[in-house]
Amino acid sequence: MALIRYRDRDLEPVNTFDWLQEQINDLFDFPRFPEIRGLFDRTVSPAIDVVEHPDKFTVECDLPGISQKDIDISIAAGVLTIKGEKKGENVTDNAKYYRKETWEGSFQRTISLPAAIDPDKVEASYRDGVLMIELPKKEEAKTRRIELKAK
């Protein structure tokens, strides 16, 4: 193994650890294989973001190249399930693949919801290959600001 010259970055120990973590994360940042996440997700599960807002939760999911009717979202017993099927490329039989990183087939992702969600008011939209689900909180779970009364 060759010795690698220490990179003359800013000599902040904290930054060095950050940099090390980034390097290690990049090493595993290998987008070629669809991943399987979660105990019950035995098919491809797309990446999601879940963000909590004062009045709602939002779930964003990367689903490029899927037609809207192939996405199925359901809520049952406090579990949100996003599933569907991604259709493959419609290419002729004797087409040659030089590179294939895109996947096709069915996918599923389940997320346990906190109890404070109002399941009747959940809304979902699909734009530019990103699925956005808004889950409003129940009235009693919303963050309320309490005004101080001057006396």
Next chain:
Amino acid sequence: MSTKQLEKRQTKDGREKLLRPRCSVIEEAEGDILVKVEMPGVTKDNLEIDVNSNELRINGRRPVSSSSGNALVSERPRGSFYQAFTLDDTIDRHKIDAVLEAGLLTLRLHRKESEKPRRIQVKS
């Protein structure tokens, strides 16, 4: 982790992180090349496709979600998509069709007319 912190992590060294999108390159039977690039969240206005002599560059910026909140799960990569391809001499530079649909970019690269298979008629 708050979304603010995530954004900070993304632009820590002063530039946006570049992500390599997943792509497929397919040669159709007629000789056309299909390039499919998955860029979820990229709109038509944020997409730049440049052909510079023999290089095809695809750059797609994703709008950074401005909503503030407490991120509970954060798996989607942040940054903009970048991918470059080298074109060989058989590709017609002036005849590249691009379609962006639901975050999937499909480029159709046509072969030059002079490169297409031709049958020579024998004159009697």
